[in-house]
Amino acid sequence: MTSETIRVRFPPSPTGYLHVGGARTALFNWLLARQRSGVLVLRIEDTDRDRSSEAHTRAILDGMTWLGLDWDEGPFFQSDGVERHRAAALRLLDEGKAYHDFSDPGELREEAARRGVGHPSAIAREWADATGVDAARERAAAGEPHAIRLRIPAGETAWDDAVHGRMSFANRDLDDFVILRSDGSPIYNLAVVCDDAEQRITHVIRGDDHLSNTPKQILLYEALGWPVPTFGHVPMILGPDGKRLSKRHGATAVADYEAHGILPDAMVNFLALLGWNPGDEREVMDRAELIEAFSMDRVQKKSAVFDTDKLEWLNGRYVAGLPLAALVPSALDRLEARGLGPDRWDPEAPGPEDEGFGALLQLLQSRARTIEDLAEQAEPFLV
Numbered sequence: 001m002t003s004e005t006i007r008v009r010f011p012p013s014p015t016g017y018l019h020v021g022g023a024r025t026a027l028f029n030w031l032l033a034r035q036r037s038g039v040l041v042l043r044i045e046d047t048d049r050d051r052s053s054e055a056h057t058r059a060i061l062d063g064m065t066w067l068g069l070d071w072d073e074g075p076f077f078q079s080d081g082v083e084r085h086r087a088a089a090l091r092l093l094d095e096g097k098a099y100h101d102f103s104d105p106g107e108l109r110e111e112a113a114r115r116g117v118g119h120p121s122a123i124a125r126e127w128a129d130a131t132g133v134d135a136a137r138e139r140a141a142a143g144e145p146h147a148i149r150l151r152i153p154a155g156e157t158a159w160d161d162a163v164h165g166r167m168s169f170a171n172r173d174l175d176d177f178v179i180l181r182s183d184g185s186p187i188y189n190l191a192v193v194c195d196d197a198e199q200r201i202t203h204v205i206r207g208d209d210h211l212s213n214t215p216k217q218i219l220l221y222e223a224l225g226w227p228v229p230t231f232g233h234v235p236m237i238l239g240p241d242g243k244r245l246s247k248r249h250g251a252t253a254v255a256d257y258e259a260h261g262i263l264p265d266a267m268v269n270f271l272a273l274l275g276w277n278p279g280d281e282r283e284v285m286d287r288a289e290l291i292e293a294f295s296m297d298r299v300q301k302k303s304a305v306f307d308t309d310k311l312e313w314l315n316g317r318y319v320a321g322l323p324l325a326a327l328v329p330s331a332l333d334r335l336e337a338r339g340l341g342p343d344r345w346d347p348e349a350p351g352p353e354d355e356g357f358g359a360l361l362q363l364l365q366s367r368a369r370t371i372e373d374l375a376e377q378a379e380p381f382l383v
Contacts, residue, residue, distance in 0.1 A: 006038030007202045010064075010071070011078075011192070013045045014056040017253040018063030020306065021207060021237050021245065024271045028234055029205050030069045031272065031294040041199050042074035047082070047191060063254040067264050068287070076199070078191055085186035085194045088224060089148050089179045097223045098179060099128040100136040101147045121176035124149060148180040150219065157215040162205070162232030162296040169215040177216055189213055193220040201229050205296070208233035232296050235275040236303045245306050257311075261334055261370030263322075266315040274304040284317050316369040324358050327374075331361050334375035335382070345382045 008029040012022050033040040042064070046052040061075065092098035101124045112120040128136065128149075140146055152175070158168035179190040186194075192213075196204065211233050221228045239249035246252065257267055269285055277300070278285065278293040285293070322330070332352055335341065342352050350356030360381055361374065368374035 005202075006033065006036045007041065007200050008033050008038060008205055009041040009043055009196065009199065009201050010069075011043040011045045011195075012060050013048065013051075014053060014060060015048055015051040016056060017255060018060045019252045020254065020257075020271065021252075022060075023063065023067060023069075023254050023267075024237065024274050025206055025234065026064060026069050027067070027268060027271050028276070028294075028299070031291055032203065032205065032296065033072070034291045035294050038202075039072045040070075041076070041201065042071035043076045043078060043195060043199070044074075045078045045188075045191070047078050047185070047188075049079070059253075059255060066258055067254065067268055069268075073199070076195070078195060081191070081195055081198065082186065084198065085191045086180060086184060088194050089186060089190060092150065092179070092223055093148055095223075096133070096151070098148050098150050099125065099133075099176075100131075100140055101128060101149050101178070102131070102136070102139060102144055103127055119175045121149060125151065125176050145182045147178045147182045149176040150179050150216075150223065152176050152219060157218050159214065159218060159228070159231055162203070162230055163208075163234060163299045164211075164301055167211070167214070171215075171219075174215060174219075179220070189216045190220060193217050193224070193226075196229060197221070197224070197226040203230045203232065205232045205234065208235060232299070234299055235301060237274055238303045238305050240305060240307065242305075249306070259337075261372030261374070262311065262315050263318045263330075263371070266311070266318040269318075270311045270314050274306065275300050284314065312369040319368050319371065319374065320366050322365065324362065327361050327365060328352065328358055330371045331374050331378065334371045335378070338375055338379070340375070340379060340383065349382045 010022075010026040010029050012018065012026075018026075030040055032038065044057055044060070046057070057075075064071070089098065093100070103124055105120075108120040108123050111123050112118075115123070117123060131139075136146075152171050154171060156168050156170050157174075158166060161167050177189070178187055180186055214231050214233070218228055237245045239245045241249075254267070258264075265286065268287065269290070272285070272290050272294070273283065276294070276298055278289075279298055282289070282293075332342075345351075350360065360378060364374055364377045368377060
């Protein structure tokens with residue numbers, strides 16, 4: 001796909017906090033947009049009304065802001081486009097690229113099992129063809145519950161992935177998947193394609209857990225006659241045990257690391273090196289250096305391991321380099337969080353405005369890996 005300006009997006013779901021995997025995806029998109037003088041669109045995918053919340057939306061925005069990942073357009077909300085998504089499904093239906101499915105899902109599965117058919121949707125298509133377009137429209141107009149399925153064409157669906165190279169799926173291995181549920185709500189893949197097209201997204205950079213969605217989305221782009229963006233699927237982040245990073249490995253939300261005294265510049269530096277490298281031995285890189293060096297062709301295919309020790313080592317380098325003007329308020333914030341505000345200090349201790357307090361912090365900062373460490377080391381000198 002050609003475009004005068006590269007346009008990428010970060011589309012978190014407000015069903016939880018901003019976790020490190022999402023933050024790394026946001027960062028890669030941000031780096032690509034900033035390097036190429038492009039546009040980063042922030043879209044909140046809030047169609048799961050039962051699990052979405054304003055608190056989670058705010059936490060995501062706050063996490064992005066803390067990391068310094070500014071966006072150029074948005075935030076847009078996917079729920080605002082439901083009628084547009086529905087209209088796209090109905091257009092596909094009118095063009096014969098989709099069909100009504102009046103069947104019961106359980107009945108479909110039973111019939112597919114009885115016949116030894118791998119995809120139950122093959123039965124749904126057979127029944128839809130037997131019903132005929134006119135009869136199906138009459139039943140739908142009469143209010144009979146139904147879903148709408150995309151009619152998958154023969155052949156294969158392939159693309160040149162920005163990370164994995166050429167990828168292809170045989171279309172016979174794909175279901176005629178539902179694009180509009182019986183309650184009239186669009187499914188994820190349809191909503192995403194409609195929004196990416198509406199927002200003129202040129203590059204979709206996301207985790208490789210979305211690989212199986214990509215052929216379905218490409219088929220939707222092609223059926224709707226819309227340009228297909230460039231896709232790039234970045235590696236998963238694993239814990240030290242080689243399993244997908246989760247709460248059992250400790251903190252996973254960005255806000256947790258902020259609370260533990262990790263600095264945003266250190267977190268950005270660390271996340272950038274999870275699945276990407278600059279092609280040399282550099283490990284400490286500021287934002288300008290990351291933007292200059294970043295390229296999708298240096299994103300690795302294999303999963304990255306989240307090493308907390310390395311994060312804290314890297315953070316220590318940033319703590320050691322903090323100027324006094326930033327060091328003092330950061331340390332005061334952590335001391336307050338520990339219940340050790342200046343009103344609790346020994347009267348003989350230097351006050352927060354005294355040169356002696358700054359001198360104490362400068363003495364300790366080279367030994368601290370986090371701001372929490374710094375506050376803990378300063379405590380005996382203050383109380």
